[in-house]
Amino acid sequence: MARVLIVGAGLVGSLCAALLRRELSQRLLRVVVWDKARGAGGRMATSRSSHDPKCTADLGAQYVTRMPEYAKKHQSFYEDLLTHEVLRPLTAPVDGIVMKEGAENFVTPQGISSIPKHYLKESDADVFYDHHVTQINLKDGKWEVCINTGSSDQFDVVVLTMPVPQILQLQGDIVNIINKSQRQQLESVSYSSRYALGLFYEAGTQIDVPWAAQYISNNPCIRFISIDNKKRNIESPDIGPSIVVHTSVSFGTGHLEWDKEKVQQLILDQLKDTIPHLPKPSSIKCQKWRYSQVTKAFPGSPGQITLHKKPFLVCGGDGFVHSNFDGCIESAMTIVEALKSSL
Ligand code: FAD
Numbered sequence: 626m627a628r629v630l631i632v633g634a635g636l637v638g639s640l641c642a643a644l645l646r647r648e649l650s651q652r653l654l655r656v657v658v659w660d661k662a663r664g665a666g667g668r669m670a671t672s673r674s675s676h677d678p679k680c681t682a683d684l685g686a687q688y689v690t691r692m693p694e695y696a697k698k699h700q701s702f703y704e705d706l707l708t709h710e711v712l713r714p715l716t717a718p719v720d721g722i723v724m725k726e727g728a729e730n731f732v733t734p735q736g737i738s739s740i741p742k743h744y745l746k747e748s749d750a751d752v753f754y755d756h757h758v759t760q761i762n763l764k765d766g767k768w769e770v771c772i773n774t775g776s777s778d779q780f781d782v783v784v785l786t787m788p789v790p791q792i793l794q795l796q797g798d799i800v801n802i803i804n805k806s807q808r809q810q811l812e813s814v815s816y817s818s819r820y821a822l823g824l825f826y827e828a829g830t831q832i833d834v835p836w837a838a839q840y841i842s843n844n845p846c847i848r849f850i851s852i853d854n855k856k857r858n859i860e861s862p863d864i865g866p867s868i869v870v871h872t873s874v875s876f877g878t879g880h881l882e883w884d885k886e887k888v889q890q891l892i893l894d895q896l897k898d899t900i901p902h903l904p905k906p907s908s909i910k911c912q913k914w915r916y917s918q919v920t921k922a923f924p925g926s927p928g929q930i931t932l933h934k935k936p937f938l939v940c941g942g943d944g945f946v947h948s949n950f951d952g953c954i955e956s957a958m959t960i961v962e963a964l965k966s967s968l
Pocket residue numbers: 632633634635636637638659660661662665666667668669684685686687688689690756757758759786787788791819821871914916917918941942943944947948949950951953
């Protein structure tokens with residue numbers, strides 16, 4: 626039985642794990658998922674209020690947008706998530722939203738991380754958090770994968786799904802396994818950077834605005850504000866509302882190395898100007914997205930690239946296609962095809 630390690634419990638890693646379970650017998654391989662974070666989701670992150678875990682906010686991805694060119698090819702993925710009530714059509718008003726003709730938006734009532742969690746559950750993989758992979762070495766025809774605590778384990782197959790700059794940070798034999806041309810192409814992949822703020826409120830607090838979310842074009846700092854529970858169609862008297870603020874990319878890039886508390890205050894000051902009578906939140910979370918959305922994908926957008934054949938080492942993620950749900954499905958599908966052909 627082959628042991629497969631998937632690094633990353635974001636959308637691509639968790640979907641890979643589910644597809645492997647769907648397509649290959651568990652007698653053939655055993656899947657293990659490691660993520661450096663404390664929970665699943667990656668950039669499909671749902672954060673909880675420190676005062677009330679029922680009060681949540683999506684700090685990364687906001688919606689799933691079904692692009693018309695993928696509607697047929699990815700139909701079964703949408704049907705599965707709609708049937709399991711992970712997805713629901715977006716019905717709340719979003720000011721300033723620009724939609725491609727034929728595209729459709731969906732929201733996640735339980736938060737955007739419910740998508741990767743749905744796939745991890747289906748996969749039946751062994752999932753471990755707080756596992757920050759630092760080194761990958763070849764040892765006796767297997768991969769020896771080390772984490773930051775110094776411990777390591779051996780695998781027959783390794784799948785890397787983190788943002789490309791984080792793949793290039795890995796140490797060990799992998800440094801020499803990536804050839805010169807692959808390295809150049811990997812180095813050409815780029816991402817935007819931005820900050821996200823989550824504001825969590827006590828139950829019963831009223832946020833008095835006519836929209837559920839709004840795109841802002843005339844503010845140097847803020848690009849998007851969402852009354853997150855309203856956007857997700859969850860309005861309950863027992864759960865406090867939450868607000869999500871995304872900064873513009875220029876603000877994010879310009880303040881990338883700033884002290885987080887200072888950045889948080891700058892965003893709050895701009896938010897006060899935009900919505901003057903906002904009540905005081907019970908807690909706030911500031912999230913820096915150094916690698917937010919792909920601005921330049923791997924040349925040719927292949928979905929994955931195979932770094933080593935025997936033992937098998939492959940990398941994928943939105944950096945190999947584009948930053949949305951359809952792009953991540955493409956990446957996961959191509960990874961699984963490559964992996965199957967290696968067995
Ligand atoms: P990730 O989600 O980044 O997953 C990679 C995982 O690898 C992470 O969990 C990380 O913790 C882990 N990891 C990294 N390095 C290591 C390591 N060394 N060891 C172990 N684990 C590691 N998409 C949409 O479809 N709709 C939207 O509305 C949308 N809006 C967005 C808004 C923002 C602010 C951001 C940040 C993203 C948005 N996106 C949106 C993009 C979408 O979130 C991504 O395309 C998608 O989540 C990428 O999934 P992934 O699995 O490729 O990578």
